[in-house]
Amino acid sequence: MAAVGKPFGAMSIAEIQAGLAAKEFTAAEVASATISRIERDDAQMHAFLELTADMAADAAAKVDAAIAAGTFAEAGPLAGVPVGFKDNMNLLDTHTTCSSNMLANYVSPYTATCVEYALHAGALPMGKLNMDEFAFGSSTETSAFGPTLNPWDFQRVPGGSSGGSAAAVAAGLVPVALGSDTGGSIRQPASFCGIVGVKPTYGVVSRYGVVAFGSSLDQVGPFARSVEDAALALNAISGFDERDCTSQRADVDFTANLAEGVQGMRIGVVPAFMEADGLTEEVRARVAEAAQKLEGLGATLVDIELPNAKAAMSAYYVLGPCEAFSNLARFDSVRYGYCDPGHADLGAQYEASRAKGFGPEARRRIMLGSYLLSAGVYDTYYYPAQQVRTLITQDYDRAFQQVDCILTPVSPRTAFKFGEIGDPTQMYLSDMFTISINIAGNGGMSVPVGLGADTQLPVGVQLISPAFKDVNMFRAAAALESVYGPAPVAPQFAKED
Amino acid sequence: MTQHLTESDVRGIAEYVRIGMTEDEVAQMTVDLNAIIDSLAPITEYDLEGVEPTFHPIGALTNVMCEDLERGSFTQEVALLNAPKQQDGCFLIPSVLGDGGDR
Known part of the structure; x- marks a missing residue:
């Protein structure tokens, strides 16, 4: 292996690419050493469900060939960078399980666009x-x-739903991972694991080939330990895709204004959020401090109101299950997915297969969505939820007439312990600050701002941007990073080889 | 807590969504769903008179036509790759027309 102490997964994209360009190590070495490290260091944490060593070696060979041919500069923005993918993203010839028994044996016959774009950019899968x-x-x-453990404290959850992606990056197993976010599923685990996690504006990244949960809410985005790496990864995976009818033509360089600083930026703070029930003092203090730091760097803080945000939670838990109920109807035990053996009757095969294939939370959401869309009930919940969506969107429109981005907490608390929250309605509160952004469709990201004073666990702040002005939040995020530094590798994984 | 759903309602929904449930599961699901529906109350308490719904974050979705070009798609073999049961190049299901036929 190369003569560097730091594992490749703990390096930045720039460090890996500089080392490759200087021929200090090869992409093949990056791939094999990273696989070995994951095999060794992820055994207990369980971020990865499946390793793709052969595909990584093949991708590395292409990068090494480009270096040998003197064309490394054209090999792509992620050339030679180890990347992991959330297991709801199809990658040809890998299992794509969505962590469900329903898809335990499902092998992808094709590749999702976001994964394809990452590979096209030279990523090592x-x-x-x-x-x-x-x-x-x-x-x-x-x-x-089985769960993934939080790399900062194995007694605690890494957050979710993209918990494996966040844990892998926070532990320095990979510099970049992709996740998906329907109500906070990138931002909350990024906050719990102390890294950067980006949910771009809806339509920036193609959803083609990503197993659908809530089709009007889902969006793919990157995890990384620095704002620049997250921006580089988003550059690679974003872009128009004719296979996703909601994909937008937005040719944006997300790294464009990282060095600009926040001088002259107007940043919104929501007093009602900072006084919200359930927000812990240690998180509140860190978020308030981050706002002050931005002000110190020249930004103007503006108090804003999002008066309908309090309805976002209930709107989300109407819309999400309704869309999930519809999307999960496709699992029929016939074309793919779990099929319970020994049934002479098709109806009995459906019922047994879906009962055993889906876990308790999936069953709850399917049942809830079906109920909420039923005649008579639809007008009580579903239609009003879509009207509330209009109000929430108008709130953001009004706020963004006054400010360039908004700063809020990501999660009301730091990572909780396994089993600590058993009641589903309590668990849903984890997303109280993140879900309104999925409902309105604009961009949001989590940026680490140090540890909570009480738990000594990572705290993230959320930066929210207007739709398709994701560069605004990246600009403010880079300024915060200039104060707090890039995300550290979680301490117990930070030992150098 | 308001009783939005009875166990009988839950049995009906389970049948509709094709998820088999034991009586114990029906009882627990009834408790869980009633609690969750209770938590959705704020949505019913809003004054939404005259507010247009937004069904999608990209409001002005328009139909897109693509060029009429021949393109590759899954072969029959690939399409059947994940089928739990198959026969003669088809998905195989239990007989739906009474007894008989290959199982």
């Missing part, structure tokens, strides 16, 4: 990452294959 079953959860505890 390391494997597939654990998640809450079908992304229903905020802790990774609903994975049918």
